[in-house]
Amino acid sequence: MPKVLISDKMDPRAAQIFRERGVEVDEKPGLSKEELVAIVGGYDGLAIRSATKIGRDVLNAANNLKVVGRAGIGVDNVDIPAASAKGVVVMNTPFGNSITTAEHAIALMFALARQLPEADASTQAGKWEKNRFMGVELTNKTLGLIGAGNIGSIVADRAIGLKMKVIAFDPFLSAERARELGVEKVALDELLARADFITLHTPLTDQTRNILSAENLANTKKGVRIINCARGGLIDEAALKKGLESGHIGGAALDVFVEEPATASPLFGTPGFISTPHLGASTSEAQVNVAIQVAEQMSDFLLTGAVTNALNMPSVSAEEAPRLRPYMALAEKLGSLVGQLAHGGLSAISIEVEGAAAELNQKPITGAVLAGLMRVYSDTVNMVNAPFLAKERGLDVREVRHDREGDYHTLVRVSVATSEGERSVAGTLFGDYKPRLVELFGIKVEADLTGPMLYVVNEDAPGFIGRIGTALGDAGVNIGTFHLGRRAAGGEAVLLLSVDTPVPQATLDTVAKLPGVKRVKPLHFDR
Numbered sequence: 001m002p003k004v005l006i007s008d009k010m011d012p013r014a015a016q017i018f019r020e021r022g023v024e025v026d027e028k029p030g031l032s033k034e035e036l037v038a039i040v041g042g043y044d045g046l047a048i049r050s051a052t053k054i055g056r057d058v059l060n061a062a063n064n065l066k067v068v069g070r071a072g073i074g075v076d077n078v079d080i081p082a083a084s085a086k087g088v089v090v091m092n093t094p095f096g097n098s099i100t101t102a103e104h105a106i107a108l109m110f111a112l113a114r115q116l117p118e119a120d121a122s123t124q125a126g127k128w129e130k131n132r133f134m135g136v137e138l139t140n141k142t143l144g145l146i147g148a149g150n151i152g153s154i155v156a157d158r159a160i161g162l163k164m165k166v167i168a169f170d171p172f173l174s175a176e177r178a179r180e181l182g183v184e185k186v187a188l189d190e191l192l193a194r195a196d197f198i199t200l201h202t203p204l205t206d207q208t209r210n211i212l213s214a215e216n217l218a219n220t221k222k223g224v225r226i227i228n229c230a231r232g233g234l235i236d237e238a239a240l241k242k243g244l245e246s247g248h249i250g251g252a253a254l255d256v257f258v259e260e261p262a263t264a265s266p267l268f269g270t271p272g273f274i275s276t277p278h279l280g281a282s283t284s285e286a287q288v289n290v291a292i293q294v295a296e297q298m299s300d301f302l303l304t305g306a307v308t309n310a311l312n313m314p315s316v317s318a319e320e321a322p323r324l325r326p327y328m329a330l331a332e333k334l335g336s337l338v339g340q341l342a343h344g345g346l347s348a349i350s351i352e353v354e355g356a357a358a359e360l361n362q363k364p365i366t367g368a369v370l371a372g373l374m375r376v377y378s379d380t381v382n383m384v385n386a387p388f389l390a391k392e393r394g395l396d397v398r399e400v401r402h403d404r405e406g407d408y409h410t411l412v413r414v415s416v417a418t419s420e421g422e423r424s425v426a427g428t429l430f431g432d433y434k435p436r437l438v439e440l441f442g443i444k445v446e447a448d449l450t451g452p453m454l455y456v457v458n459e460d461a462p463g464f465i466g467r468i469g470t471a472l473g474d475a476g477v478n479i480g481t482f483h484l485g486r487r488a489a490g491g492e493a494v495l496l497l498s499v500d501t502p503v504p505q506a507t508l509d510t511v512a513k514l515p516g517v518k519r520v521k522p523l524h525f526d527r
Contacts, residue, residue: 144195177394335372445485
């Protein structure tokens with residue numbers, strides 16, 4: 001009988017489900033790290049929330065551990081690379097608290113519109129300042145959604161019910177899905193200029209960090225009110241404070257902060273500012289939902305091997321795994337490359353396989369491509385839930401299998417349709433089963449996709465390699481490898497450089513100004 005430890009306070013339904021399914025369970029919330037290390041070796045599964053920290057020390061002692069289940073979305077408290085190296089599957093429950101978080105965002109929007117916290121404090125202090133608190137109606141106002149995924153779509157539905165006009169910025173939102181939601185898809189600049197209220201529902205990634213930067217906040221409509229129940233770090237908090245103090249921003253409500261617990265934020269006390277202590281998922285219903293889901297997922301895995309919402313393991317049978325593993329590594333890197341390079345709204349993606357790859361189960365390969373593609377924008381996506389997320393956003397996914405023999409013994413091609421046209425990349429496996437890029441946007445180029453890299457589009461001309469090498473050398477950036485390709489002599493060329501460390505922004509700006517450079521983009525891939 002598998003044995004599970006629940007090490008954080010969790011709804012009793014979790015333990016009940018484990019026992020009903022035939023899994024032995026112990027409930028020991030509040031263990032110290034030393035206490036957890038002492039006993040974790042006796043368990044096959046570990047069900048946690050946010051309090052338990054699963055680092056290398058715990059994993060090193062967990063000799064029988066097979067799965068960690070996080071009842072909730074965030075897995076910042078789990079060392080996922082270390083868990084993967086240990087062979088431990090890490091699962092979360094990304095959709096169990098969606099309604100709760102969406103409702104909290106709506107509640108904060110009402111609180112901003114009617115100045116409820118200030119009015120409450122004033123009234124309870126014995127003042128009757130009826131004329132001081134002049135609010136605004138939500139009806140006929142424009143709500144700007146940054147992120148129209150699961151939570152964002154719920155917020156849109158509630159806002160439309162309040163007779164608001166909803167506009168949305170989301171790279172994965174198709175025109176069809178936007179019509180289905182009843183929202184207008186717009187570019188970020190247009191959203192900033194038009195929205196009376198802005199609410200964020202996107203994870204924190206390199207692409208979304210400070211998406212409401214000082215510059216973008218300055219470009220918002222005067223008097224805009226901003227709500228963030230997603231992740232700290234999406235808003236430049238110092239710039240937000242300045243905007244509130246100047247009166248350009250009419251109000252802001254944050255449930256999340258860059259530093260948490262936020263016990264001394266500079267925003268505290270700023271006029272027009274409302275804060276809550278990360279309450280997005282704090283309802284009794286949400287706690288029940290995530291507890292039930294984590295218990296069901298872990299039980300299924302321990303008893304049948306079924307995998308749901310795993311962050312470090314695809315949905316693959318034991319028989320298929322050895323053959324598919326290198327192909328999925330290649331597919332994920334190609335998806336990540338497209339996600340980092342293709343700009344403009346994505347509406348469709350095609351995954352083509354030929355040669356040896358055409359003889360395999362294509363679903364895990366497709367899942368790996370989608371996971372790589374959308375991981376650029378989402379910190380909860382994985383090979384299991386990536387197809388669901390793509391469908392939710394209206395992304396048309398096509399799988400193509402070719403029986404033909406090509407230039408390579410096996411080939412995976414990923415093509416995406418964007419507002420700027422089709423973009424395609426292709427890769428193969430070399431004899432040692434290492435993934436290798438062989439074509440980039442129609443240009444033949446061979447490169448390993450690993451670690452930090454730099455992508456440059458330039459005019460093919462003498463002296464360019466020397467100039468870029470000098471620019472990087474002067475900045476102390478060491479080049480690992482050069483990978484070159486061009487359409488024709490003197491035409492457009494691409495350069496992929498692997499570098500030992502990420503290239504600083506100032507150096508990127510310097511490279512962008514070199515003669516002949518058309519585009520510069522930093523890339524990053526798992527090693």
